[in-house]
Amino acid sequence: MPRVFKFGGALLQNAEGIRRMAALVNEFQCEPMVVVVSAIGKTTNALEELYRLSRAKNKEQLQQKYFQLKHQHLMLAEELGLQDFETFIHTMEEDFRKLWDALSVSYRDWYKGYDQIVSFGETFSGRIIEGFLASQGIPVHLVDSQCLIITNSRYTNASVNWEMTQKSINARVVPALEKREVVLTQGFVAADQLGVTTTLGREGSDFTAAILAYVLEAEEVCIWKDVPGLMNADPRLFHDAVKLPHVSYNEAIELAFYGASVIHPKTIQPLKKKGILLKVCSFFNPQSEPTLIDADESDDARIPKLIVKKNQALLSISTRDLSFMAEESLKKVFTALSKNRFHINLMQNSAVSFSVIFDENIEKLEKISKELSDSFILKYNTGLELLTIRHYNDELIDNLSAGKHIFLTQKTRTTIQLLLQPEVG
Numbered sequence: 001m002p003r004v005f006k007f008g009g010a011l012l013q014n015a016e017g018i019r020r021m022a023a024l025v026n027e028f029q030c031e032p033m034v035v036v037v038s039a040i041g042k043t044t045n046a047l048e049e050l051y052r053l054s055r056a057k058n059k060e061q062l063q064q065k066y067f068q069l070k071h072q073h074l075m076l077a078e079e080l081g082l083q084d085f086e087t088f089i090h091t092m093e094e095d096f097r098k099l100w101d102a103l104s105v106s107y108r109d110w111y112k113g114y115d116q117i118v119s120f121g122e123t124f125s126g127r128i129i130e131g132f133l134a135s136q137g138i139p140v141h142l143v144d145s146q147c148l149i150i151t152n153s154r155y156t157n158a159s160v161n162w163e164m165t166q167k168s169i170n171a172r173v174v175p176a177l178e179k180r181e182v183v184l185t186q187g188f189v190a191a192d193q194l195g196v197t198t199t200l201g202r203e204g205s206d207f208t209a210a211i212l213a214y215v216l217e218a219e220e221v222c223i224w225k226d227v228p229g230l231m232n233a234d235p236r237l238f239h240d241a242v243k244l245p246h247v248s249y250n251e252a253i254e255l256a257f258y259g260a261s262v263i264h265p266k267t268i269q270p271l272k273k274k275g276i277l278l279k280v281c282s283f284f285n286p287q288s289e290p291t292l293i294d295a296d297e298s299d300d301a302r303i304p305k306l307i308v309k310k311n312q313a314l315l316s317i318s319t320r321d322l323s324f325m326a327e328e329s330l331k332k333v334f335t336a337l338s339k340n341r342f343h344i345n346l347m348q349n350s351a352v353s354f355s356v357i358f359d360e361n362i363e364k365l366e367k368i369s370k371e372l373s374d375s376f377i378l379k380y381n382t383g384l385e386l387l388t389i390r391h392y393n394d395e396l397i398d399n400l401s402a403g404k405h406i407f408l409t410q411k412t413r414t415t416i417q418l419l420l421q422p423e424v425g
């Protein structure tokens, strides 16, 4: 039963990080293992920017940013001192040429174009890491994730076709593992049944690792992180954040759902189905105890967990004719939200108004306003903060909301959510 390792882009942003990851792979390579990697550093963001510039036909900036990205990758490869450097550079040049060609296409479907461009980040990182692991004498076998993870054609957020994915993983990964090769593949990127590139949603590499683990019935998945493990709050926002030694799959699903950015929300379900242990491990201190995630729920209520989502928008929708916000009007609203790919973080309705909270996005707000303003009155607030507390207590709620204006509250037995106006300054 293999082990699946996943390394995110933040860990691979420089030569030192890549050397460290290779050392970890080396340590475990006597057992069958699959390694999933994300794009290096902030490459995915850079590619998003390139796509935006190409659509805006801003040739000058596009070229400048493209060369910057290319330079970064080539410098990294050079610093790593890859063997057979000339051949390697030739391949990278080819990849970058393909990216340039893709940037010149005017895609009719924005989402499809997005996937064709941003997926290059993982193509580049896959190549560099393959080259480096090989130069360290590790028997690495790169399998293109587009041949492994087969999805539908819902670009930017594709759904897995499990049957086809299972077949391709069994055909391409299992034989390599049997030969004791370290299988390397790209996270986040997949392909539809026609072979057109799709992606699984931002930060989706965790999910790729879970898909592979599920099909291969892995012993465990280790997500390597630049934090000590799964924390009860974002340490950048709460200096007293602590590491959670153990949580259940269900608790992890809830945390991811409410926006804890440590694990991609879709990751846990496949692992839970097969009872595969998930470890969140410290990249910089690999000997320390990781957070363990499994079926046991006994520790879940022990430590309260805080999740803050910043830059939230509150959209309040009411009918123009003052009729109730009931099934028919809600249907219209939901259709428009789904068409414009809104991801709702919280919703609430009263007799005459329906409120949705989502990550601020002015473009989407404008689109939906246009679409619904015939039948509805729309009002919105932006710059809000959504605070979720799992296993809350009154003291915590008072402390965290003191002096802030509360727009909206929602409470269940285990969870409270507060929409707050953050303090200025």
Ligand code: ASP
Pocket (backbone or CB within 6 Å): 008, 009, 038, 039, 044, 045, 121, 187, 188, 201, 202, 203, 204, 205, 206
């Ligand atoms: N590179 C992709 C992203 O930044 C996927 C990932 O990192 O998991 O969203």
Ligand code: MG
Pocket (backbone or CB within 6 Å): 008, 009, 010, 038, 039, 041, 044, 203
């Ligand atoms: Mg990434």
